[in-house]
Amino acid sequence: MPLPTPFHTRTAPLCESHSWRDWSGYLSPSMYELSFEREYWAIRNAAGVIDISPLFKYDIIGPDAEAMLNRTVTRDMRRCRVGQVFYTPWCDETGDMRHDGNIIRIAADHFRVTTADPMLRWFEDCGYGMDVTITDVSTRYAALALQGPNSRAILKQLTANLDLDTLRYFRMGMGIINEIEVMITRTGFTGDLGYELWVEAQHAEALWDRLMRVGRAYGLLPFGLTVLDMVRVEAGLLLIEVDYIATNHAVIDGQKSNPLEAGLDWAVNFDKGEFIGRKPLLADQERGPEWRLVGLEVDWAELERLWAAVDLRPKVVYRTTSRESVPVYRGGTNGRLQIGQATSHLFSPLLKKYIALATLKTPDATLGSEVDLEMTVEYSRVLAKAKIVQLPFFNPARKRE
């Protein structure tokens, strides 16, 4: 049986659907209601909150903490100032992606890393022989992601000591809520305005109660993993084991991918000196990576055209993200050639388009060009005209403002 998170006493009674998932060994609501819609629209139009306590959390502390992380990840951690948060991938010695996560710089010699997969041994191995202590604090802290356009207004009601108007995107501040110390980072997995709140586990319920009481007036609703998986695709954010396979999970080399292939070239700093995987990554950069992560869009007219053939309206709405990968081709129905695959795809209720995160052969991955995405229309495989578009699909100004 999965474990309850520190918020379980609060989330369980609200989980009307009784649909739970196992997230890293914790019981985690998939959806609170039988339909995803209210949760989904709450995030985009009001505010939503999700219990993200199952994330793994590591404290990296000591005089060599910066150096240890800098050799481990692909970004230049020397440029991460106290109070800043860096999203970064990290690789193994082949340059392929081992994982990715957020790193919060709490003090000059104190970082906290949050990851989806356990990473203690890897971090310990990376820091062996350095003056640094690496501690798994996963159970010490409970965490909530408060996301959506109203999230700042709600948070302002909760904490007086922190100026949220000046807390910039990917920055961290310490807030006091109900006399509880809460670390607040302006981060999230939704691509919207949002915050993540980190609190010692024993204060979890008090934080939840206060947040929900204040949030009611702002349309705040709890949401589960199903909806998270929808909004994160709209936000163009990768999911481990779905959009890329971590090196330690890959069964064959072909399943691995490096950050350049995964659209994370902006997060690889070759100038900072040695880091794990630098050499093969540099070689790949010079050769030109074989694959590229892109966004694909199928517009409504095209969907109507496909379903018109069987006298139906497009049967894509009311569906959530599919993680069933599908092939992407070029060359139309005759002489078609597979150029890659879409790994996460859904009809975005907000954008009214079918969108997909896809990995394509680099020569076929040019922005604006047209490719064919395989879709299923009444049991038949058909090719939908899809356009390669800039990621993220949804990028509201309020995310950074």
Place this chain on the structure above:
Amino acid sequence: MSNNCDVIVIGAGHNGLIAAHALAKAGKSVLVVEQRGEDEEIFPGFRLALGADDDAGLLRQSVIDALGLVEKGVAFVEPDVTAFAPQPNGRSLTLHRHIQQSIASIATHSTHDAGRFAAWREKIGQLTAVLEPHLHQTPTLEQMGTLLLGQPELVRYANVSARETLDWWFENDALKGLLASSSVIGLEHGPYAQNSGFMLLYQYANADGGGFRASRFVQGGMGKLRQAMVTAAMGQGVRMRGETAVSHILLHDGRATGVVLADGETINAELVVSSATPRHTFFNLVKPYNLEPRFMRRVRSQVYRGTTAKLVLAVSQLPEFVGQTEAGQLDGHIVICPSTEYLERAADAGKYGRFPPKPLLDITIATHHAPELAPAGQHLLNITMRYAPYTLRGSSWGEQRAALAETILQTLANYAPGLRDTILHQRLITPLDWEQQFGLTEGSLHHGQMGLEQMFAMRPVPGWGQYATPIGNLYLCGAGAHPGGGLTGLPGSNAARQILADLGA
């Protein structure tokens, strides 16, 4: 003159010197840096090459020839008696260089075993003959496959415990104990454990026919052998820097570019070749955080766990042992190991972090073949003891030194009752001392145990068994590389050959 050179060799042990010699001979300018000084006076009036081993039986003829050691004055002493084993019941067993004499001595204990001994020796000879060429090659996985698939007898003998193979052949405890004493050299576990079968073969490779393991001494002491190696290397233009530790290896872009010495001096080189242990090389000289984590983890997981202590005694006269009938019986190894069970019980103590009340003792009298090491009429006894675990349970070597020395002396008193009164000086070297004074990680004689999982292409770690390392331009040439420890000279000569091949020279 610039101190830069083509190759820096770290460590002037046998393997470092042999590699330096071969590289210089191929035209490289070579500098050898050694942390230790010349052999000091061990006691007033007594000299001994302490770090050095006492038996040169494993040293291969190819190495002797390549360095021209005989021409440089090295003379080997091959006493008629190779091993003498006094027994608790006052009797003794003696093995000789000539097998008929060994058989005669065995017959006084067991006619059954005397009848089998020549056939056993021949069997071991056949197996080591199969093994031998593989020890001279750069190992590959294919080679391991060839051995595993093509040599079932070798696999059978190498893969079981020494107790097993000895029980296949013999019945007598005194004989089996004496033979088993060779099977645990440098190992953490006893003769009932795997790896002892292989070590037994390893110690018999290069042996002559008499029945004890490869054994011979150097006239004038082991220091003479080392000096001859230095002379040979310098004859090829090798430069030597003694009493200078390498503080770390210089890296640029994942490649070794030279070394920094303890005094801060920097020396640049095209290649750095280390005869220090792999753990010392990678963790102290390269630093773990300059290695990719998976390789680092492998080095961290390497097994060292030294179990050998040494007690050196200066005595005013030759000892007399029980069961001894003539003086010549003390010319070779004097082995206190009356049965495989005795040895296993000694190993049991070590396994649980203690040293045993009844240890294995392997004694040689250095002054037999090197009388000049001591004042006339006085002698130096080299006593190798097992099992002295590197990590003591609930105690430390600082606390236990005196107790260990006492245990050794008490054991000795049972077999050489008068010896204690003749002791002039004594010095104990624990596994911790080996580490701190000789750079032997965890006091492991063989620079990492010679368990089958750390042998051949898996020495020092899987994936890096060809002397090269993940650090570009950094090679290993010491006992931590194939084929391993013991004074064979093979890691050094194999490494040099592989380096030159890699350079395309």
